[in-house]
Amino acid sequence: MTIRNVFVIPTVLFLIVFNVFPLLYSLGYSFTDFRASTKDPANFIGLKNYTDLLSDPFIWRNFTITAHYVMVSVVGQVIVGFGLALLLNRQMPFKGLLTTLLLLPMMLSMAVVGLFWKLLYDPNFGIINYVLGLGRFEWLADPDFALYAVALTDIWMWSPFVMLLSLAGLSAVPKHLYEAAAIDRAGRFYTFFRITLPLVAPILLIAIIFRTMEAFKTFDLAYVMTSQPTTEVVSIRLYKMAFQEWQTGKSCALAYIVLIMVLCITNVYVKYLNKAKER
Amino acid sequence: MAVVSSSGQRLGNRVAIAAVVVITIIFLLPIYWIGSTAFKPRNLATTAPPTIVFQPEISPFVKLFTKRVQLKPNEKIDVANAPWWEQMIFAGGERISRTGKGEIQLSGYPDRFINSLIVAITSTVLAVGMGTITAYGFSRFKVKGEADLLFFILSTRMLPPIVVAIPMFLMYRAAGLNDSHLGLIILYTAFNVSFAVWLMKGFIDEIPREYEEAALVDGYTRLEAFRKIVLPEAATGIAATAVFCFITAWNEYAFALILTNKKAQTAPPFIPSQIGSGLPDWTVIAAGTFLFLLPVAIFTFLLRNHLLRGMSFGAIRK
Numbered sequence: 001m002t003i004r005n006v007f008v009i010p011t012v013l014f015l016i017v018f019n020v021f022p023l024l025y026s027l028g029y030s031f032t033d034f035r036a037s038t039k040d041p042a043n044f045i046g047l048k049n050y051t052d053l054l055s056d057p058f059i060w061r062n063f064t065i066t067a068h069y070v071m072v073s074v075v076g077q078v079i080v081g082f083g084l085a086l087l088l089n090r091q092m093p094f095k096g097l098l099t100t101l102l103l104l105p106m107m108l109s110m111a112v113v114g115l116f117w118k119l120l121y122d123p124n125f126g127i128i129n130y131v132l133g134l135g136r137f138e139w140l141a142d143p144d145f146a147l148y149a150v151a152l153t154d155i156w157m158w159s160p161f162v163m164l165l166s167l168a169g170l171s172a173v174p175k176h177l178y179e180a181a182a183i184d185r186a187g188r189f190y191t192f193f194r195i196t197l198p199l200v201a202p203i204l205l206i207a208i209i210f211r212t213m214e215a216f217k218t219f220d221l222a223y224v225m226t227s228q229p230t231t232e233v234v235s236i237r238l239y240k241m242a243f244q245e246w247q248t249g250k251s252c253a254l255a256y257i258v259l260i261m262v263l264c265i266t267n268v269y270v271k272y273l274n275k276a277k278e279r
Numbered sequence: 280m281a282v283v284s285s286s287g288q289r290l291g292n293r294v295a296i297a298a299v300v301v302i303t304i305i306f307l308l309p310i311y312w313i314g315s316t317a318f319k320p321r322n323l324a325t326t327a328p329p330t331i332v333f334q335p336e337i338s339p340f341v342k343l344f345t346k347r348v349q350l351k352p353n354e355k356i357d358v359a360n361a362p363w364w365e366q367m368i369f370a371g372g373e374r375i376s377r378t379g380k381g382e383i384q385l386s387g388y389p390d391r392f393i394n395s396l397i398v399a400i401t402s403t404v405l406a407v408g409m410g411t412i413t414a415y416g417f418s419r420f421k422v423k424g425e426a427d428l429l430f431f432i433l434s435t436r437m438l439p440p441i442v443v444a445i446p447m448f449l450m451y452r453a454a455g456l457n458d459s460h461l462g463l464i465i466l467y468t469a470f471n472v473s474f475a476v477w478l479m480k481g482f483i484d485e486i487p488r489e490y491e492e493a494a495l496v497d498g499y500t501r502l503e504a505f506r507k508i509v510l511p512e513a514a515t516g517i518a519a520t521a522v523f524c525f526i527t528a529w530n531e532y533a534f535a536l537i538l539t540n541k542k543a544q545t546a547p548p549f550i551p552s553q554i555g556s557g558l559p560d561w562t563v564i565a566a567g568t569f570l571f572l573l574p575v576a577i578f579t580f581l582l583r584n585h586l587l588r589g590m591s592f593g594a595i596r597k
Contacts, residue, residue, distance in 0.1 A: 003420075003501050004416055004419075004420035004421075004422060005416075006416075007412050007413060007415055007416025007417075007420070008413055008416040008417065008420075008422055008428070010409065010412075010413075011409045011410070011412070011413040011432075011472055011476065012413075012428065012431075012432070014409065014468075014469065014472065015431075015432060015435055015469060015472065015473070018465060018466070018469040019435040019438075019443070019469055020435075022443060022446035022447050022450060023442075023443070023446065025446045025449070025450065026442075026445055026446035026449075029446075029449075036448075036449060036452075084299070084302060087295045087298055087299050087302075088299055090292055090295060090296075092292075092295075092296045092299070093296075096583070098299055098300070098303050099583075100579065100580060100583045101303055101306070101307060102302075102303055102306055103579065103583070103586055104306075104307070104310065104576060104579055105306065105309075105310070106590075107526060107575050107576075107578070107579045108310075108530070108572055108575055109529070109530035109531075109532065109547050109571070109572070109575070110530070110532060111530075111532035111547045111548070111550070111551055112530075112547060112550055112551070112568050112571060112572065114551070115550060115551045115554070115564070115568065116309065116312075116313045116564075116565070116568055117309065118554075119312070119313070119316070119561055119564075119565075120309055120312060122325075124325075124327050125324075125325040125326055125327045125328075125329055126329070127308070127312050127329045130327075130328050130329050131308075156306070156309065160306075161590060164586060164587050164590060165587070165590070165591060165595065167587075168587055168595050203595065206591065206594070206595075210591075213437060216439075217439035217440070219439070219440065219441060219532075219533050220532045220533060224532075224551045235439055235440075235441050235533075238439075238441045238442070238445075239441050239533075239537075242441070242444075242445045242448075243448075243537060248445070248449070251445055252445060252446070255439075255441070255442040255445055256442075258439055258442055259438060259439075259442050262437055262438060262439060262442075263434065263437075265437075266433070266434050266437040269437075270430055270433060270434075273591075273592065273594045274426075
């Protein structure tokens with residue numbers, strides 16, 4: 001054993017024991033009808049859990065809801081976050097203070113944020129309806145609107161993240177390009193679409209992939225804020241299947257389907273991270 | 280930046296600055312609202328329209344820490360001799376519940392808060408310790424399959440918590456680790472160590488190798504060089520990484536919800552569970568939330584120059 005192994009191997013072993021081993025454990029259970037709430041032994045049932053899940057229209061509905069949520073919240077975050085970065089990308093008084101204040105929401109606990117947004121959204125005494133003059137608008141109790149209300153909270157929390165990365169991208173655009181564009185009397189739109197956007201795009205893409213992955217995994221916010229069937233994203237379905245209905249074997253199979261999807265997104269993400277590092 | 284600063288541009292700048300200020304105020308409104316609710320008398324917390332101007336009081340915090348019972352209609356209380364904080368409770372038509380020996384009974388909150396501190400601090404120390412050592416290994420030596428190992432280390436953090444929680448629950452149940460501090464500490468350490476490796480590798484890469492090489496020539500062993508040269512140089516990076524790990528563990532909800540229920544329960548699953556039945560006292564919930572968010576808000580300010588780096592796993596450094 002050489003000195004280099006002393007530095008690396010313990011952590012890798014630790015992660016194998018506490019991350020890889022549990023996953024192999026649940027892979028085994030995903031081929032059984034095991035229920036953790038009973039003492040019955042697990043019976044091997046082959047791929048039945050997987051075929052059941054993939055042909056279950058309700059599970060597909062959970063995936064559709066998740067996709068919808070990911071789209072609304074990521075698009076919202078990119079618009080608000082990138083817009084804020086464009087506004088902040090100039091000399092201004094108290095810039096550092098304003099930026100730090102804007103970044104505060106993303107550092108907070110999602111479960112606790114979800115809880116206090118319930119107070120803000122309250123149809124009777126919530127501050128949001130009061131400020132916007134919406135009367136008694138039901139943000140979370142309306143089954144058709146609840147998902148958007150949760151996404152809006154997510155946008156509030158995570159636009160600052162997109163802003164932070166976009167600002168880094170914007171400040172790295174060489175100033176002489178803008179000077180050259182000004183000398184050539186290029187219009188604002190031309191400058192934006194031909195200089196700013198292409199140069200910021202790689203970092204913006206990292207932000208988008210990262211947020212997509214996080215939104216796909218979302219659990220805390222939606223679980224704390226509502227219990228509508230229309231906001232039952234995949235993670236919530238998984239939680240209910242495993243810890244309320246105690247279909248342990250089947251939930252392990254669903255967990256594997258989700259895992260494969262996340263690994264695909266992660267792969268793309270890491271590729272872009274490494275590209276960004278090389279620049 | 281501009282070659283010629285025209286009056287139109289200056290006007291545009293002013294509009295942008297005004298817009299930023301307005302948006303910042305809108306962004307902070309939710310946080311202000313929870314903070315202000317924590318200092319409201321109960322009857323003003325849920326009024327329609329919402330009460331904006333009020334006389335702040337700290338009774339919600341007294342209620343947060345104590346167990347209370349309703350005063351009976353003809354119950355005699357010694358208001359004059361009670362301490363000031365107990366008088367606040369009497370004013371709300373309640374009294375603090377006491378044990379037979381007259382000791383004050385605490386609510387569930389302080390224990391949850393202490394659990395959060397124990398779990399977050401211990402797991403941070405472990406994750407940053409392991410992460411720094413491993414990052415040094417990756418930074419200074421050629422490790423076989425380095426890119427794959429780093430990807431593996433990162434991917435463990437990308438999994439949805441519920442996916443990992445199902446087998447963990449079964450294994451912990453078999454090992455008797457459910458609802459224990461140790462169980463959560465191990466899990467949060469595993470969760471944070473990958474992050475610590477990625478972030479610390481960036482910080483250590485920036486320390487010139489020549490420093491250690493000089494020390495090695497002077498007869499230091501590799502471990503001595505690591506301890507006496509690299510660690511002091513990496514102190515800022517270690518501090519920033521530690522704060523990030525602490526915040527992640529402090530905020531974590533899903534694992535804590537599934538793997539703890541009473542003894543080792545942390546604050547994130549406890550705080551939302553308070554609005555289970557009946558009319559919730561939002562001032563008390565807001566007070567609990569306020570105290571819970573305060574450390575994170577302070578850390579965010581201390582960390583402001585490292586936020587970009589931490590949030591991008593060390594990929595973007597400016």
